[in-house]
Amino acid sequence: MKQFSMLGIFLLLSVGALAQRTVSGKVLNQSNGEPVDYAVVFTQSERVSTLPDGSFTIEAQSGEEVKVRAIGFETFEIGAEVSGFITVNLVPNEQVLTSVEVSAIRATDDDPVARTDYSEEEIEQNDVARDMPYILENTPSVVTTSDAGAGIGYTGLRIRGSDQTRINVTINGVPVNDQESQGVFWVNTPDLASSLSSMQIQRGVGTSTNGAGAFGASINMQTKSFTKDAYADVHIGGGSFNTQRYTLNFGTGLIDGHWTLDGRASRITSDGWIDRASSDLRSYYLALGYQAENTTIQAVVFGGRERTYQAWYGTDSATYEADPTFNPAGLYTDENGNVKFYDDQVDNYGQDYYQLHINHNLESGWKLGLSGFYTRGAGYYEEFREDENHVDYGLTPVVIDTTTIATTDLARRLWLDNHFYGVVANATGNIGNVNVIVGGGWNQYDGDHYGNVIWARWINDADPNHEFYFNNSVKTNINAYVKADYAISDALSIYADMQVRTVNYSGGGTEEENVVFDFEDDLQFFNPKAGLVYRMANSRLYASYALANREPNRVDYFNSAITGEAMPEAERLQDVEVGYEGRSTNFSWSVNGYFMYYTNQLALTGELNSVGAPIRENVGESYRAGIEISSTWKPIPQFTISENITFSDNRNLDYVEEVIGQGLVSRGNTPISYSPSIIANLTATAHLPKNLDLSITPRYVGKQYLSNTGLEGLVLPEYFVTDLRLSGQWALEDVKRIRAYVSALNVFSASYAPNGYSYSYAFGGQQYYGMGFYPQAPINYMLGVEFSF
Structure with missing residues (x-):
């Protein structure tokens, strides 16, 4: 450190x-x-x-x-x-700006970790109203996705082929990943980037952190706090597909030498490129800070509300060619035979984060941090269903005279109502020549899942909000870790990191179609890490080994409970990383090689469940191996080129598929789904007169398999897209700063889909396959202006 x-x-x-x-x-x-x-x-x-x-x-x-x-x-x-x-x-003193709970889980130059750091200025530069994944899309090994096709609403990212459920995310050291699905839903915290002061992405297992294990990467974010000077920022933006963005940031500056208050209010709306894939997103942020000579206390409250029309089913391959914006969500046929779309086929969810952080510096030089948190989430998605059986909803069939009506069209809401709370604690300091970080935490999740019928065409007298299933889950996590950096010499240091983690997860109740289930699992993990860093003039060489373990998610346990199969096994990852980084006056570079070997990897099958969520399968043994190359070159003061490229090989070993009519079929060493072998980004920026910057960003992603079978008929084609951006900032007498930008996205209107799904079905005793896509918008625009006072 x-x-x-x-x-x-x-x-x-x-x-x-x-x-x-x-x-x-x-x-x-x-x-x-x-x-x-x-x-x-x-x-x-x-x-x-x-x-x-x-x-x-x-x-x-x-x-x-x-x-x-x-x-x-x-x-x-x-x-x-x-x-x-x-x-x-x-x-x-950067430790004041980067609080103990954040610095305890971040990597530095003393740690043998592949990482990318984002400053507040870099976050701001990449923020053009689209969701967080698009702010990070030029990071090595990243692929971004958008259900609505325009980067607003339901979006996601994959790093080294690992999806969002396998990427650990923290805000101010507090776990963000949903405790059951293990995913991160960026739509619940719209415009979060406007309240961030810094961000770090660690690729691979990385250093020990809070929350679920990182199986592809970790993202840790720090929010703004303790701003010394009073300020106010107004950001107004808009663009294609009726996209609008309004943000107000403010801060009181230092009051009475101790107090600060920072805040934000935001609203983003968009119709989306895909039919009816609209988004109405609202969010807020408040941070009250107090600083004494050796102590800081910060209370942080932030959250968001989202209402998005569902677009998570994508579109099948046949429709994709003829009508790529077609959205099947909400489609139904009324009693007169007319095809319509249900107006309220929406996802409606709110999430609020409450955090209290206390940091104290001891006279001995040790720094202590203690954080308490509570995350409250509640909401539903609503949908129209045709010809549903009354008995599946606990309803009595309707009898008219002598005719029994056993099915009905209906509208239903499926609810999530959850509480997540806990503490994290950290201490950093020196013991002799060893820099030590000790940390850990406890948290518990308590979540209800239930469904209500809010309307039915044929129904007897019943509760107008009839509940047809209810189940509850409780998950408790405890983790503790010790990290140490020891400088053997001025050039060579060694790194060690040991973490223990225990998980108790139980759930039960009723699900759709009157399914009754119950499960409970206790898991204990030991996650050691070690490495070396060798520093030379303006460069460093590092190598590391890390072991990580990860528990299955709710769907994995649920499927085993209802089928009577054995309890799903935890995943294990062994990660070896070797890297070299250096810089000269006008050139910097990094090369990182990795080999990630998985046991019991729960890989995406390519299939979706009834709510559009990916289904996983245990593929046994598998690996991801690759090399990541990044560089920045400034040949003249007026021109900068930044690039990164990843070459990788991602394989399931001896993959076996159960095929209808053939039984078990060995597919050999097949590609892991959603794992392109090449990902490349380049940004060339011309620094023009009048404080203007003009950037061009071409991006290439290789083909992705939509299943683990390796079948060439189930593939997302490679794609190449290019973005342009013109931006500038100026100071006026009465305005501290004016920043403006115009972005043209996908300027050559490439037809592409970064995400998709596959499925199989039986016909005539044989198995057949199909697939679908999430197409992205052709050329579209975003522009905005920000006034800072």
Whole structure:
């Protein structure tokens, strides 16, 4: 971990044994020489703040120490006898800005991990109203998906071929992944990027973190806090498909030397490119912070509300060619034989996050962090169903005279209503020459699943919100880890990381079609990691080994419970990474090789369940092996080129498929589904006069198999898309900054689908296959302007 030291310059003009002395001077930022305004200069009896030019004057008693404190800097001790004019150079303290709960799970240059860091400025630059996956789409090994075809609404990403359920996500060190599906639904936190101060992606297993194991990557995010100066930002944007974006950010700046309040309100709406795939997204963020000399306390509340028309079924291959925007969701035939679409075929969900973070710095140099959190989620998706059996819903068939009506059209809502709460704690410091991080946490999830019939064409007198199934699940996680970096020499350091994790997961009740189920599982995992880092002039070489384990999800347990099959087994991953990174005056590069060997990998089959969620299967032994190459080159000050490319081989070993009419068929070593062998990105930026930047970003993704069978008829074709962006920022007399951008996405209108599904069916005693796609929009535009005050 990085070490921070305190430096001070004292200019003593006079020293005397007076009863009272006057101390005046200027407080400067040591890193850039600029004044630090609103720094607090204090003694036991008096307190003043620096002026905008960094100047101050304070009266102090003889022998009374004078200290200087400012958010984002180490505290400076002027001394007990200093008087007259002095210049104070404050040393920036990144540990104040990156709180203990975040720094404890992030990788640094001392850790043998492949990673990508995003600053607040980089996040802002990539944010053009589309969801979080698209802010990250130029990261090595990333593929993004959008159900609505335009990057707003239900979106996702895969890293090294691993889908969102296998990517660990935290916000301020708090787990975000849904505890049952293990997925992350970015639609529930729209415009989250506007409240982030930094973000890091670790590829592979990475360092120990909170929450479920990272089986492809981890994403940890830190929200904005402790902003020293008051500010207000208004962001207005819009674009194709009636997309609109409105964001208000504000902050009070430092109040009374201790308090800050930061906030945001956002709304994003879009009709989507796919038919009726509309989104109405609202979100908010509030952070109240308090900082004393060695302690910070932050209360964070944020959340979102989404109402999206369902587009998660995609479109079948035949329709894709003729009408790529066709959306089958909500289709029905009325009593007069007319084909219609149900207006309220929507997903309607809200999620709120409550977090309290306390950080304290001990005199010994150790830093302590404690966080408590509560995440509340509730919502439903509504759908129209035709010819449903009354008995499947616990309803009595309707009898008219002597005619019994056993089926009915109906509208139903399937609900999720859950609570997720817990604590995480961390401590960082040095034991001799060893930098140590100790951390862990406890959390519990309690979630209800139930369904209501809200309308039926043929129904006897019944509850107008008739409940036809109900089940509950409880999941408890405990984890603890110890990380250590030891510098053997100035060039060589070793890294060790050990984590233990226990999971208790139980569930039961009734499901659709009167299914009764019950399950419970107790799991214990030990996840060790170790590596080496060798530093040379302007470069570093690293190697690591990591073992990770991961529990099955709710659907895996549910399927085994209703079929009577054995309890699903936990997955295991062994990850070996070797990398080399370096930089020169105008060129930086990194090369990372990885070999990820899985036991009992639960890979996507390509099939979807009744609500459009992917189905998984245990493929036994499998591996992902690849090399990731990244570089940035600035040949002249006016031009920058950044690129990354991943070459990989992703294989199931001795894959066996059960085929109707043939029994078990060995397919050999087949490609793992949704795992392209080549992913490449390039961004070329011209820095133009008048503070303008013009960027072109071509992106290539190789073909993806839509099943684990390796059948060439079940493939997503390769695609190549190009985006353009013109952006600039300027300062005016009454406006601190104006930022504007225009983005043209998919400028050559490539016809492509980054996501799809497959299925099989029996006919005439034989098995046949089909597939579908999630097509993306042709050329479309986004533009916006932001005013900062």
